[in-house]
Amino acid sequence: MFKGWFGERKTQFNLWFSLNKELYRRFHDVIIPSDNGTTQVDHVLVSPFGLFIVETKNLKGWIFGSEEKPKWTQVVYGNKYSFQNPLRQTHRHKKVLSKYLDIKESDIQTVVCFVGDSTFKTELPSNVLSSGLGLYIKQFQDTVLSNNEVERICSLIINTEGKISKREHIRSLQDRHSSDTVCPRCGSDLVERTVKQGSRTGAQFVGCSGYPKCKFTLN
DSSP states (O other), X not given: XXXXXXXXXXXXXXXXXXXXXXXOEEEEEEEEEETTEEEEEEEEEEETTXXXXXXEEOOOEEEEOOSSOSEEEEEETTEEEEEEOHHXXXXXXXXXXXXXXXXXXXXXXXXXXXXXXXXEOSOOOTTEEXXXXXXXXXXOXXXXXXXXXXXXXXXXXXXXXXXXXXXXXXXXXXXXXXXXXXXXXXXXXXXXXXXXXXXXTTXXXXXXXXXXXXXXXXX
């Protein structure tokens, strides 16, 4: 927990020093309610150029992953550890914030920032960074939100602060991941499906109704 907290603080200071506070309104450790539980976002930036969701990972060693894989791998001194694909985390964050704040998903950018002493050993999307977070965000220069919209969105986020405790959020996570009717990743309905090809042709499984955008499955 301390490692995660320290990583978030490093990113917070990075955002503070690299971005104009008049243009980018910063919110940290934001818990947002949704139809399917709650979601916790490390950092949210609100600007005329849209919203920016920043997910922090404080990890060292070699990092292997891809946009499609549900799990990524960390290798430290020959030991392998798996962790959830952070792009899938930001996918849910984006959907929840879009609905809660009543803005288009296209006006929200997601970024994954690794702040530990890590090296990417596979090619990762351009929004997965180990440095240059401020520069990446500042490349978005098209105005998509008016000043009134920026103020409205900031007011909504401010009004959520302190209303949902960490304990309530953890309980919500447990409920969401134990559900067999609602997708824990994006909140869409889970439906029964049948394998159409391969060695398991005809087998039944449960999948997200949001496929192909969301590929969550459940045995």
